[in-house]
Amino acid sequence: MSAVVVACDLDRTLIYSAAALRLGGDDEQAPAMTVAEVFEGEPVSFWTRDAEEMIGDLVEAAWFVPTTTRTRKQYARVRFPEPGPRYAVTSNGGHILVDGEPCADWTATVHARLGECAPLAEVVEHLRVVAEQPWVRKHRVAEDLFTYLVVHRDLLPPTFVDDLTAWCAARGWTVSLQGRKVYCVPAPLTKSAAVAEVAQRVGADLTFAAGDSLLDADLLVAADRAFRPAHGELHEAGWQTPHLTVTRRAGVAGGEEIVARLLAAVRAQAAASGARGAAGVPGATVDAVAGS
Ligand SMILES: [Mg+2]
Known part of the structure; x- marks a missing residue:
């Protein structure tokens, strides 16, 4: 078939x-x-x-x-x-x-499978440090699986995503910038x-x-x-x-x-x-x- x-x-x-x-x-x-x-x-x-x-x-x-x-x-x-x-x-x-x-x-x-990478709480805590910055609109945790920021894209510090990507990569996490959202997603969590x-x-x-x-x-x-x-x-x-x-x-x-x-x-x-x-x-x- x-x-x-x-x-x-x-x-x-x-x-x-x-x-x-x-x-x-x-x-x-x-x-x-x-x-x-x-x-x-x-x-x-x-x-x-x-x-x-x-x-x-x-x-x-x-x-x-x-x-x-x-x-x-x-x-x-x-x-x-x-x-x-x-x-x-x-x-x-x-x-x-x-x-x-x-x-x-x-x-x-x-x-x-999520046991293969750093726990969600560690990444959430890392993002919490920037959550009060003027370029951050919201910090969200999605379904106890991953976390993301909603940002003012034009105010986003130029090195933020690259720095975050490196930090996350060392912990088995992936970063994706889509429109106004910066996603941090466990690498084992894939479509x-x-x-x-x-x-x-x-x-x-x-x-x-x-x-x-x-x-x-x-x-x-x-x-x-x-x-x-x-x-x-x-x-x-x-x-x-x-x-x-x-x-x-x-x-x-x-x-x-x-x-x-x-x-x-x-x-x-x-x-x-x-x-x-x-x-x-x-x-x-x-x-x-x-x-x-
Ligand atoms: Mg899309």
Whole structure:
């Protein structure tokens, strides 16, 4: 049986805050957009109307797995077209949700792996030292798994992220700067491990992935095909890996391009499987690619 998992990051890959849209200067050329998330009564995240429609197609054509560093609560605010994805990975791989409910056995596995690096409390305490600085807006601990600062990006001291990265690396932790957030995440807590678990559970033999930040790098490397937008942390670093496609466009239009490319890749895979099936390769059929 042939099936594909499509693991897709959310923020600045699939959905975009107003500040991240990059609509360009011509209002009449701006794409039609819909609201993907409401927070405290305000629309805060968007995708293009075409992207939203294609996500519905992806859910039908593959195992579409939103794969995010968001906590479960933050993830629950994102409104996918009905019926929505069956599986999701949240908390940077800390939770696998099935129909919105976390898998307890996966959570236990993750917590066991966190013994390989410095404890959360040590990193939280390290960040607490800067928490009162004028460039720090908030200091948060996410689901007892990792910690992050919300900062005024333009006031961020120039060496802060590099210094923090070195300090964390010595303790088995990873640092990622995304928009206004500086994340400190245990190195064993990865999106790729959780997505591999989902792929095994659904019997998928291929994984396609998309993401824009350092916390997506392991996911993109592990995938059979990978996509990233022409903006964000990885783009600014000129990050590459074999089998990676970078979008032509940036901002919310780049997000739409990623969804279109993922859908095309799934359909091409289905067609190829169908052709091989017709040629007598056992188990490879177009129907089998429809995962949900
Ligand atoms: Mg992202």
